[in-house]
Amino acid sequence: MASTSGTIPTTGRYRLLGHPADLAGHLSTLGPVPLPSGSRGWREAFVSMLESSGLAGRGGGGFPTAIKLAVAHAAGSGGTIVVNGMEGEPSSDKDKLLLMRSPHLVLDGAQLMAAACGARSVVVCVPEGRDQVASAVSTAMAERTGAGCAPVHEVLVRPPDRFVAGEESALTRWVEARQSLPSFRPDKGTALKIGRKGALVHNAETLAHVAMIARKGPDAFRAHGLVEDPGTSLVTISGAVRHPGVVEVDRGTPLIDIVNRSTPDGPPQALLVGGYGGAWVSPAHFTTPYASLPLRAIGATAGVGIVIALGQEACGLMESARIAHYMAGESAGQCGPCVYGLPAIAGDVTRLARGDIDPGLRARLDRRLAEVMGRGACRHPDGAVNMVRSALGVFASDASSHALGEPCAHWNNRSQLRFPPPVAAARR
Amino acid sequence: MIRILVDPVACDAYGYCAELLPEAISLDEWGYPVVDGKPLPADLAEAAKRAVRDCPRRAITLRERKGSR
Numbered sequence: 001m002a003s004t005s006g007t008i009p010t011t012g013r014y015r016l017l018g019h020p021a022d023l024a025g026h027l028s029t030l031g032p033v034p035l036p037s038g039s040r041g042w043r044e045a046f047v048s049m050l051e052s053s054g055l056a057g058r059g060g061g062g063f064p065t066a067i068k069l070a071v072a073h074a075a076g077s078g079g080t081i082v083v084n085g086m087e088g089e090p091s092s093d094k095d096k097l098l099l100m101r102s103p104h105l106v107l108d109g110a111q112l113m114a115a116a117c118g119a120r121s122v123v124v125c126v127p128e129g130r131d132q133v134a135s136a137v138s139t140a141m142a143e144r145t146g147a148g149c150a151p152v153h154e155v156l157v158r159p160p161d162r163f164v165a166g167e168e169s170a171l172t173r174w175v176e177a178r179q180s181l182p183s184f185r186p187d188k189g190t191a192l193k194i195g196r197k198g199a200l201v202h203n204a205e206t207l208a209h210v211a212m213i214a215r216k217g218p219d220a221f222r223a224h225g226l227v228e229d230p231g232t233s234l235v236t237i238s239g240a241v242r243h244p245g246v247v248e249v250d251r252g253t254p255l256i257d258i259v260n261r262s263t264p265d266g267p268p269q270a271l272l273v274g275g276y277g278g279a280w281v282s283p284a285h286f287t288t289p290y291a292s293l294p295l296r297a298i299g300a301t302a303g304v305g306i307v308i309a310l311g312q313e314a315c316g317l318m319e320s321a322r323i324a325h326y327m328a329g330e331s332a333g334q335c336g337p338c339v340y341g342l343p344a345i346a347g348d349v350t351r352l353a354r355g356d357i358d359p360g361l362r363a364r365l366d367r368r369l370a371e372v373m374g375r376g377a378c379r380h381p382d383g384a385v386n387m388v389r390s391a392l393g394v395f396a397s398d399a400s401s402h403a404l405g406e407p408c409a410h411w412n413n414r415s416q417l418r419f420p421p422p423v424a425a426a427r428r
Numbered sequence: 429m430i431r432i433l434v435d436p437v438a439c440d441a442y443g444y445c446a447e448l449l450p451e452a453i454s455l456d457e458w459g460y461p462v463v464d465g466k467p468l469p470a471d472l473a474e475a476a477k478r479a480v481r482d483c484p485r486r487a488i489t490l491r492e493r494k495g496s497r
Contacts, residue, residue, distance in 0.1 A: 184435045186491075335436035336460035344457075371456050377437045 014220045016208045016234060017248055019102050021136065023143040026104040033108040034214050035151065036115050046116050046214065053218035054230045055210065059084055059166075059203025060274075060304045062292050065210065068200065069116060075191035075198030077118025081110045081152075082175060082194075082201040085126045085133065086159065086166025089275040090326075090418045091306045094234035094246045095204040099126065099133050102208060103140035107154060109207025112214050113200060114152040120197075122154045123175055127161035134158065161420075163276075163330035167378045168192060168201040170332070175199070181332050182378035205234050205305070225251030229291040233305055237262040239272070239416050240311030249290060256286040259309050270310045270394050272417075274303025276323045277383020279390035280316065299390055308417065315411040317353035317398055320391035322415055324349050327384040338381040341372035349388055352399060355407035362403060365392075430468040430476060431491045434461050438487035445479040445488055453479070461488075 020026050036042035050066040057063045072079065083106060087095040099106060110122040124141075126134045137156050144150040159165045159174045169183040169192060176194045192199045202210075209231060213221050222230040229251045238244040241262035249258055255271055271281045273290075279300035281288065288294050295301055310316055324346035331338045348365040351358055365388075373385045392399055398408055432452060434445075441459035451472055453461045468476060480488045 181437075184437045186433055336439060336441055336458055337436065337456065340458040340460075341456075368457075371462060375434075375436055375460070375462070377435075 014212060014216055014224055014232065015248055016098060016105065016205065016212065016232065017101060017246070019105065021101055021103065021140075023104055023140065023147055023149065026102075027149075030105075030212075030215055033111060033149065033211065035111060043116050046112065049213060049218050050210065053209075053213045053221045054228075055206070055213060055221065056229070056292070057203055058205040058209065058233060058305060060277075060301075062302060065202070065206060068202070069113065071189065071191050072113075072119075072198050072200035073117040075117075075193075077120075079117065079119045079198035079200065080175070080194050081114045081117075081119045081122045082168075082171055082199055083107075083110050083122065083124040083204055083207060084166055084168070084171060084201050085124060085137070085204045086171065087204075087304070088127075088161075088163040088166045088330075089277075089304050089306060090420050091236060091238050091275055091308055092304050093236045094305050096130065096133050097246045098204055098208055098234065099124075100136040103137050104144070104149075105208040105211045106204045107137075107140060107144060107150070107207075108211035108214075109202070109209070110154070111150065111152055112210055113202065113207065117198070117200060119152060119200065122150075122152050124154065124156045125159055125166075125171055125175070126156060127165065128158045129161045162332075163327070164332045164378060164380050167380070169378070171201055172199045181334060182376075182380070184377040203304075226289070226291050228293065233290070233302070235290070235305045235307055237307050237309070238418060239309035240265040240268065240314070241309050251291045252289040252294075254287045255281065255290055255307060258290060258307050259286075262309075264309050265311050267312070268309040269312050269314065270316055272308040272310065272387075273306070274301045275306040275383075276327055277380070277387060278303040278306065279386055280310075280320070280394040281390075282394045299386070299393070311416055313410055314413060314416050315353055315398070315408045316391060316395040317349060317402065317408075318411045318413075319415060319417055320388055320395075321346060321349040321353050322417065322419070324384055324388055326419055327380070327387075331380060332378070335376040335381070337372045337375035341368060341375075342381055342384055344368055345372065345384065345388060349391070352402050353407070353411050355402040355405050355411075357405050362399075429492070430473060432463045432468065432476060432479075433489045433491055434463060435487045435489070436460070438485045440485050440487075442484050444482050444484070448479040448482060449475050452476070 055065045141154045165180045167182045172192045174180045225231045243262045285298045328342035446453045446455045
């Protein structure tokens, strides 16, 4: 969290950051939210604007926002807009920053979505413990209510601060029944519910984009990024860099250009893109554009907007083992393959990094990775499996020398990654 | 075409399903079912229904597969 002070300002007409945090400043800089004023055809115009903007979710899934809205609209009116400010990835700060610096932009986006699908309430989720963020949001809500900027009732709730708590079905279930557990949903395309009514969950950044697009129009958004993956994205940069923090980049910016904005300590050995459920990227792919399709082509994903630089003085396998242990500890504890599989995988990666003599190790690890993949109710185990698989590829030469009983020189170095204090895990 | 779905939240690794339908379901090293995902031959439909019925956790459901996924 401390690194949010390292924000690097961006320039250009379309941007999410850098606007006043208070309502008066927000409205005088950006103008009023174009909410419907009884005018016919508002909804159609809004939906077509969202469609032509090409906005896709910034919370990890990358699903087209207009389609998600259509599904929620079909589920009927009277539902809930859930603002996902959970940001469970330990290396992500962008949603905290956005909710602290531009809370009104996020809330405007939620109000627009509420108007477009006839929702009756807006629920903003900020985890327990993040009091600075929560207080910024509640201050903003009070200002809005007083000024009549919240036609749909806005409320702040505080789910537990856990990795999977932000998974959308876990979030709707928490709002409904105070249980922070993902649900088994074989048909992920169907609308989520809170009570009998539909629930539309959007990442905080996605909603900020919605509010900007509604004001500036889809072309201002499309002026940034790629034709097939337009707009800007908030990315949190950390690891072996001098100035960790959040930057706003155009989609399609080469990975290395993103990292360079935080001044790496030296040429990175690898990048972890997309967070702890993301993928390692080797130097051969450092020029890959930060966009869904090019990242998918190298086995990565934009995830929630995280780029971590791994310095030369680190063991990528040991760092991966630490992540795998962390992910194992963050399982919701519901599904056997996740509960038993992730600790087993983490143990195997640790043994590999340490150079333990264990001839069956690699085959066992590969089998476990294949078996755990896709067998949880949510994608938590899949993220961990993908991360480990990418590590075995990117750090392949390390893996083979470690398998011969040679640990690397850096395996016992202090981690370059961020993990929450163990207290957070013990509290569960 | 029938598709076997295991609800991993409900499943408690009793393992009856793999015993009743070994042609399509195996168990991982912790005893949780792994469905092979291949189309289920028609002559196994009865055994599949029995696996659904006999699961103490009601974790298995059968679905008509629409297209391939």
